[in-house]
Amino acid sequence: MDQDKLIAPKRHRRVTAQDVAEAAGVSRSAVSRAFTEGAYLDEEKRERVRDAALKLGYRPNALAAGLQGGRSHLVAIFVGDMRNAYDTEVVTRLVGALNAIQKWPILIDGGGLSSVKEAMGEVLRYPLDALILRSGSMDPAIARECTKLHIPVISSGRVLNHPQIDNVCCRNAQGSQAAAQLLLDRGRQNFGYIAGPLGYSSSSARQDGMMRALAAAGLAPVAIEAGDFTVESGFAAAERLFERARLDALLCANDAMAIGALGAARARGIDVPADLSIVGFDDISMARWPGINLTTVCNPIDIYADKVVELLSARLADPEKPSDVAYIDTHLVLRGTH
Amino acid sequence: MDQDKLIAPKRHRRVTAQDVAEAAGVSRSAVSRAFTEGAYLDEEKRERVRDAALKLGYRPNALAAGLQGGRSHLVAIFVGDMRNAYDTEVVTRLVGALNAIQKWPILIDGGGLSSVKEAMGEVLRYPLDALILRSGSMDPAIARECTKLHIPVISSGRVLNHPQIDNVCCRNAQGSQAAAQLLLDRGRQNFGYIAGPLGYSSSSARQDGMMRALAAAGLAPVAIEAGDFTVESGFAAAERLFERARLDALLCANDAMAIGALGAARARGIDVPADLSIVGFDDISMARWPGINLTTVCNPIDIYADKVVELLSARLADPEKPSDVAYIDTHLVLRGTH
DNA sequence: TTGTAAGCGTTATCAG
DNA sequence: CTGATAACGCTTACAA
Numbered sequence: 001m002d003q004d005k006l007i008a009p010k011r012h013r014r015v016t017a018q019d020v021a022e023a024a025g026v027s028r029s030a031v032s033r034a035f036t037e038g039a040y041l042d043e044e045k046r047e048r049v050r051d052a053a054l055k056l057g058y059r060p061n062a063l064a065a066g067l068q069g070g071r072s073h074l075v076a077i078f079v080g081d082m083r084n085a086y087d088t089e090v091v092t093r094l095v096g097a098l099n100a101i102q103k104w105p106i107l108i109d110g111g112g113l114s115s116v117k118e119a120m121g122e123v124l125r126y127p128l129d130a131l132i133l134r135s136g137s138m139d140p141a142i143a144r145e146c147t148k149l150h151i152p153v154i155s156s157g158r159v160l161n162h163p164q165i166d167n168v169c170c171r172n173a174q175g176s177q178a179a180a181q182l183l184l185d186r187g188r189q190n191f192g193y194i195a196g197p198l199g200y201s202s203s204s205a206r207q208d209g210m211m212r213a214l215a216a217a218g219l220a221p222v223a224i225e226a227g228d229f230t231v232e233s234g235f236a237a238a239e240r241l242f243e244r245a246r247l248d249a250l251l252c253a254n255d256a257m258a259i260g261a262l263g264a265a266r267a268r269g270i271d272v273p274a275d276l277s278i279v280g281f282d283d284i285s286m287a288r289w290p291g292i293n294l295t296t297v298c299n300p301i302d303i304y305a306d307k308v309v310e311l312l313s314a315r316l317a318d319p320e321k322p323s324d325v326a327y328i329d330t331h332l333v334l335r336g337t338h
Numbered sequence: 339m340d341q342d343k344l345i346a347p348k349r350h351r352r353v354t355a356q357d358v359a360e361a362a363g364v365s366r367s368a369v370s371r372a373f374t375e376g377a378y379l380d381e382e383k384r385e386r387v388r389d390a391a392l393k394l395g396y397r398p399n400a401l402a403a404g405l406q407g408g409r410s411h412l413v414a415i416f417v418g419d420m421r422n423a424y425d426t427e428v429v430t431r432l433v434g435a436l437n438a439i440q441k442w443p444i445l446i447d448g449g450g451l452s453s454v455k456e457a458m459g460e461v462l463r464y465p466l467d468a469l470i471l472r473s474g475s476m477d478p479a480i481a482r483e484c485t486k487l488h489i490p491v492i493s494s495g496r497v498l499n500h501p502q503i504d505n506v507c508c509r510n511a512q513g514s515q516a517a518a519q520l521l522l523d524r525g526r527q528n529f530g531y532i533a534g535p536l537g538y539s540s541s542s543a544r545q546d547g548m549m550r551a552l553a554a555a556g557l558a559p560v561a562i563e564a565g566d567f568t569v570e571s572g573f574a575a576a577e578r579l580f581e582r583a584r585l586d587a588l589l590c591a592n593d594a595m596a597i598g599a600l601g602a603a604r605a606r607g608i609d610v611p612a613d614l615s616i617v618g619f620d621d622i623s624m625a626r627w628p629g630i631n632l633t634t635v636c637n638p639i640d641i642y643a644d645k646v647v648e649l650l651s652a653r654l655a656d657p658e659k660p661s662d663v664a665y666i667d668t669h670l671v672l673r674g675t676h
Numbered sequence: 677t678t679g680t681a682a683g684c685g686t687t688a689t690c691a692g
Numbered sequence: 693c694t695g696a697t698a699a700c701g702c703t704t705a706c707a708a
Contacts, residue, residue: 012488012657014465016685027695032687040693057486062463063405064685067700072401074444082430083623092420096450099457104444104464106412112434119437125400126442127352148395150350231627263628285421286624289569290601319350354701365679370703377704378677402701405684 015058024052035060072127075103075312078120078142080135081111084229085256086282086299090134090156093305101309103129110135117142124149130312132156152315154308158201159325166311168304168326172202172281173209175297175330179251179279180213182332188249188277189219194237194261195226196253203253206281210251222247227257234260242268248276255280255287255296262294262337278337288335295338297330304328353396362390373398410465413441413650416458416480418473419449422567423594424620424637428472428494431643439647441467448473455480462487468650470494490653492646496539497663504649506642506664510540510619511547513635513668517589517617518551520670526587526615527557532575532599533564534591541591544619548589560585565595572598580606586614593618593625593634600632600675616675626673633676635668642666 017031024031026049033039034049041049053059066072075098079087091107098105108123110116120142130152133143140160146153147164159167180191193210196203207224214220223245227233234257241247242264250265252258258280262272270276273295280287283298307326314321355369362369364387371377372387379387391397404410413436417425429445436443446461448454458480468490471481478498484491485502497505518529531548534541545562552558561583565571572595579585580602588603590596596618603610610616611633618625621636645664652659 014487014685018685028685029687029695029697032685033694036687042693045693057483059459059463059487060687061405061465061685063401063410063465064700065463065687067399067401067405067685067702068687069700070687082433088426088430092426092447092450095420095445095447099446099451102457102460104446104461106442106444107433108437108442109430109433112430113437119440121397122400122440123442125397125403127399127401145395149352149397235628260628266629290573290598291604291629352701356701366701367679367703368677370701371678374703380677383677398703399701402684403703405686405701406703407684408703 014061015056017058017060020049020053020056020058023056024049032060066127071129071316073103074106074126074128075130075132076106076108076123076126076128077132077134078108079110081229082107082109083111085284085286086229086254086301087134089284089301090304093301094132094134094308097305097309101313103312105132124151127151129316130154132308132312133158133160150319152312152319154311154315156304156308163323166315166324166326168307168311168328170202170299170304170328171330172205173212175281175299176206176209176251177213178209178330178332179281179297180210180249182334182338183249183251183277183279184213184217184219186277186338190245190247191219191221191249191251192241192245192247193221193224194234194241194250194252194257195224196257197226197228200229200253206251206253227253227260229254229256231256231260231263233257235264237261238264239268242270250276250278252278252280255282255284255294258294258296258337259286259292262292273337283333287333293336295335296333298333299330300328352399353394355396355398358387358391358394358396361394362387369396370398404465409467409654411441412444412464412466413468413470414444414446414461414464414466415470415472416446417448420445420447421449423622423624424567424592424639425472427622427639428642431639432470432472432646435643435647439651441650443470462489465489467654468492470646470650471496471498488657490650490657492649492653494642494646501661504653504662504664506645506649506666508540508637508642508666509668510543511550513619513637514544514547514589515551516547516668516670517619517635518548518587520672520676521587521589521615521617522551522555522557524615524676528583528585529557529559529587529589530579530583530585531559531562532572532579532588532590532595533562534595535564535566538567538591544589544591565591565598567592567594569594569598569601571595573602575599576602577606580608588614588616590616590618593620593622593632596632596634596675597624597630600630611675621671625671631674633673634671636671637668638666 017028020031021028033041034046133155153165155167225237225240227237238261280296283296287294355366358369359366371379372384471493491503493505563575563578565575576599618634621634625632
């Protein structure tokens with residue numbers, strides 16, 4: 001016991017390869033090899049090392065391994081605002097997809113943070129395998145800074161034109177054009193639109209798509225209001241719209257605002273879908289909840305996440321490859337509000 | 339240019355302290371000191387180093403710094419299932435709170451993962467500052483394994499009795515007892531309950547709280563069904579309940595299932611709250627959405643996350659301190675369904 | 677105040 | 693197949 005204290009100066013030193021080597025009666029390198037796939041090592045010896053490691057509770061220190069030159073297996077995900085339902089669902093899928101390929105996602109939530117840039121700066125001190133940007137309103141300067149550090153960047157939701165940045169992006173205009181067409185075919189004529197905040201490319205692209213469909217029918221939207229992508233803001237924007245004009249069709253830049261608008265319509269006694277069609281965008285999980293049952297444009301999240309991981313793997317395999325843009329096709333999901 | 343190629347063998351080597359030192363005409367240690375708060379270094383020199391660093395795009399490698407003995411500033415968050423709305427909100431707050439104190443959360447989502455244990459094993463190779471467990475059904479063996487590695491563990495949602503594990507936990511029974519009492523006071527007598535899956539301590543504690551209130555009034559629940567915490571399962575469970583019995587009060591183990599039950603009641607033409615009171619638990623953000631407006635027991639998420647971070651900081655400050663349990667008080671949120 | 681040198685725990689290289 | 697040895701990039705005594 002006394003001896004114990006003498007031998008272990010630091011109280012809770014992590015078990016190292018050295019310790020295991022001594023316990024198993026082999027060299028440090030043998031221990032390393034025992035844990036390296038396809039390294040030359042006598043099977044019996046490998047067995048012995050593994051046993052000793054298990055007994056001592058050893059596991060190779062990922063920090064040291066990462067330092068030594070290989071990959072850190074750390075991937076940062078920068079999220080614009082995790083309080084946004086769609087972003088949250090994307091992050092959830094992304095986390096799952098990354099976990100599955102043994103990449104460990106570090107999350108940074110711009111929504112809850114006062115100084116995003118500072119946080120990014122701190123996280124960039126880790127030699128990340130990659131950075132995933134999930135934000136419609138990310139300062140492109142930050143992305144460019146990452147490429148300077150030679151960290152692969154995957155931008156999701158907004159296409160950044162940079163030779164080192166891969167992008168995955170949904171065909172926004174196509175989706176909302178189809179949604180508008182659906183309502184036109186149903187005989188709707190008085191369209192309203194609830195946009196997202198200024199500066200979000202997805203919102204403006206979606207608005208453009210609607211405009212295009214309307215223009216082809218010789219129409220234009222009757223009224224447009226903007227929210228901030230939250231349910232509450234959708235509720236408020238819808239109320240303003242209902243004050244201003246008598247609509248029979250309402251398209252929204254995302255599902256959350258559409259759900260808010262649906263609440264506002266019901267509160268006002270408007271019959272949806274008999275008197276007013278409401279269509280969202282994204283197909284978040286709440287859209288299919290009983291009591292909401294929102295008709296919407298599906299922005300397929302799982303495909304999205306898989307695509308991000310695919311681009312990531314391709315980039316890691318060949319860091320010099322030209323940058324890529326993966327477009328995701330949308331499709332209409334007809335439920336009860338159109 | 340040719341020289342460039344000769345000097346830089348690896349194509350995109352990260353800028354190191356050495357590079358900065360050479361550029362600024364100082365020693366490596368001076369560079370290190372320039373970035374260390376409160377280290378002795380001539381102000382003019384520090385300026386010079388910082389300038390050179392900025393120009394070269396240098397930032398201290400966090401891996402190397404962490405290896406060197408200090409903290410890694412990495413914290414793993416293990417989530418039982420990120421597709422669960424409450425867990426997701428907790429994670430969001432946790433991420434924000436950790437980002438704010440410069441700890442970088444690595445997420446592992448048990449819900450999306452086939453082999454949770456394996457993933458945990460991989461992540462434990464990083465010398466984590468701490469591990470946060472957010473899961474009602476986590477295998478306690480995993481937690482114990484972490485304490486063996488001397489990694490502080492904070493368990494959230496279930497109290498683990500271990501000298502090295504800190505806990506934060508909401509007073510579940512208290513909350514649902516109050517909810518039941520509210521409905522008793524309103525004259526309700528025929529109570530139903532939608533429980534969570536077996537093995538979730540929160541669900542059973544909440545059920546106990548309700549039982550206690552009913553027992554005090556000489557009552558017992560009329561019917562109980564179980565779901566899996568999802569909206570869909572709440573919908574289905576409520577339908578089964580409505581088949582079995584005529585209820586005037588329905589308590590649910592969480593908000594998501596209550597929202598499902600609300601949908602089922604409406605689909606059946608039951609007037610909520612005139613003929614049936616429905617009360618949830620947690621107060622997730624959707625509970626206050628227009629069109630849902632759910633009366634519920636608030637399980638204050640922000641306090642929760644702050645508490646976790648508080649325990650974490652205390653533990654890091656004194657790794658030998660006795661383990662702690664922080665109980666979170668609930669309160670009723672009266673909205674439109676009671 | 678500064679530079680030198682010794683780790684931190686790995687993995688990769690290179691003789692044997 | 694295996695054991696030394698040299699990186700990896702940083703911090704921090706220690707000496708100047």
